[in-house]
Amino acid sequence: MRTLIVIPAYNEELTVGSVVALAKKYGDVIVVDDGSTDRTSEIAKEAGALVIRHKQNLGKGRALKTGFEYALSRDYEVIVTIDADGQHNPDEIPILVDPIVKDKADLVIGSRYLRKESKKSIPSYRRIGLWVLNKSTKMASNVDVDSQSGFRAMRRKVLERLNLESDGYSVESDMVVAATENGFRLLEVPINVRYDVPKKHKKNPISHGFSVLAGIVGLIGYRRPLLLFSTLSLLSFIAAAILGYLALEPYYSGGNVYLTQAIGAGIFTIIGIQLFVAGLTLNVLSKMVRE
Known part of the structure; x- marks a missing residue:
């Protein structure tokens, strides 16, 4: 099956050459240089991309x-995505492509959780962040996968049907949600991941994590508004209950009702009701738009 390997890259001059050289054995390679200020483009071209x-x-x-637009403009049957920072091993590309060739899946995700060595090597701070992002993606898609893995393979028909909303790092979660909504078969395969790579932190891990999470929350709101607004409504009702207790507890002890807490409880109750009604309304509208 004719394969295109798409490598997004931003200031990866130290690693992009080796990634391209290894990936070339398994298909045509395209590097999308996303505004790098170093020699990423030059080195990628020299390596054959x-x-x-x-x-x-x-x-x-x-x-x-x-990269996907380029793939769709040509007659590629399988598209593989891999990061340019050297975290993934291009020699594992056949592992991802094999289920597609055997017609067992439409979208294959390389998972760091299916191999003990890879799972153990995940730094603690990443472990926590990935857990939050994976569970958030599950809320939006109903599938529990390594949602942040950039090492993937997919059939051409997947790209033809996907309408990706994200321009940032939440695109991986967006892809999972869109694929499940369109009824495509998802499969995970075990891969190795390295964390001792140059420039492993191009962004602050905390701000980066919150940025991705914000994108995923946006996906939940767009794809499953009732779930998001029901969760927010529940939190509002919990806040109302706590404030209500604080307002009335002195009264039962022979004192007076705390007016400020009582007013706060009423406000959060109204907010909770409004959020739930908004979720119901948006859920109906969302279904109408998709139909």
Whole structure:
């Protein structure tokens, strides 16, 4: 099956050459240079990749979309995505492509959790962040996968049906949600992941994590508004209950009702009701739009 390997890259001159050289054994390679200020494009070309360069940094999601647009403009049957930072081993590309060739899956995700060595090597701070992001993605998609893995393979028909909303790092979660909504078969396969790579932190891990989480919450709101607004409504009712207790507890002890807490309880109750009604309304509208 004719395969295209899409590599989004941003300031990865130290590793992109080796990733391209190894990936070339398994298909055509395109590097989407997302506005790098170093020699990423030059080195990728020298290693044998076709390079498309964004004039400015638009985000990983936008870089992948550029690669996908190129794939759809040609007769590629399988598209593989792999990061340019050297975390993934291009020699494992056949592991991802095999289930597609055997017609067992439409979208294959390389998972760091299916191999003990890879799971143990995840740094503690990443472990916590990934758990939050994976569970958030599960809320939006109803599937529990390594949602942040950038090492994937998919059939052409998946790209033809996906309408990805994200331009940033939440694109991986967006892809999972869109694929499940369209009824595509998802499968995880075990891969190795390295964390001792150059420039492993191009962004602050905490701000990066919150940025991705915000994107996923947006997906939940768009794809499953009732779930998101029901959760927010529940939190509002819990706050109302706590404030109500604080307002009335002195009264039962022979004192007076705390007016400020009582008013706060009433406000949070009204907010909770409004959020729930908004969730119901948006859920109906969302279904109507999709139909």
